[in-house]
Amino acid sequence: MDDLDRRIIKELQENFPLEINPYGILAETLAIDVDELWRRVVDLVESGVIRRIGFSIDSRKMGYSSTLVAVRIPPEQVDKACELIDRYPQITHSYLREDAFNIWFTVIAEDRSQITKILDEIRIKLDLAEEKVMNFPVEKLFKLDARFK
């Protein structure tokens, strides 16, 4: 990755135009040829540096509910839990972490009751006691900025 790639990523992250010809506008801003820009964008996507070009949606403003969940599960059951988590499209991010509460994931659903239903199902399917699954809905957002700097 060279300096131009980094400049391209920065523009793609911060100023992706809501215009019919976004790459033409980006090429102009970067003062490079649009074909050169496009070739590099495709390379960055194919090499996995750019996960996707997409929309970061404020689920709450869009009318959805979300939460962070922590699960305390014996190591030998982690694989089973992963398989289960994979099956829920409402579960978007999941991490294995170094802690007694070892699986952490985020859920986005149409409302609170759907989140409760999903958590109940997971608890039952993994045979976990109530206190092994903790639910942490956001009370206040101080920062959300996942851009690379």
Added chain:
Amino acid sequence: MKTPLSSLERDILSAVQYGMPVSRSPYRDIADKIGISPEELLEKLREWKAEKKIRRLGAIVNHFQMGHGAGAMVVWKVPKSEVDRVGDFFAMVPKVSHAYLRPPNEQWPYNLYTMVHASSDKELQETVNAMSVESGITEFRQLKTVRELKKVPPIYIIEL
């Protein structure tokens, strides 16, 4: 309770939730897929952007590949009266990408959640230590990522 989205809005959300097509004319492609004009699509997307329902649009990068290999969730036990001060302070730390207040419970006394990213473990430790010293919050717990199990775009409209 269903979300108050119109049928057109649901169609648009459904088409954009997985990200934009890797195409030189992404909006035209999305509009074609829904069966509306690109202008109609852009108008709605601009409206959502203005209402901040779309927080950001553009490239979502892989932190590991960008050399931000060390990441941890650090949770802090902050007295209620200090939550705003400490939350605002953490939000200003460049290596912090997320900072949220969440409810504590009997077995988990932590209430302020931060995601900290650095290029190395050493840099991560230095950042977390500085955050503790400068905020005066000494009770915290660092949960290092062992493995990413799943990371997919949020799915708002689930096709059955």
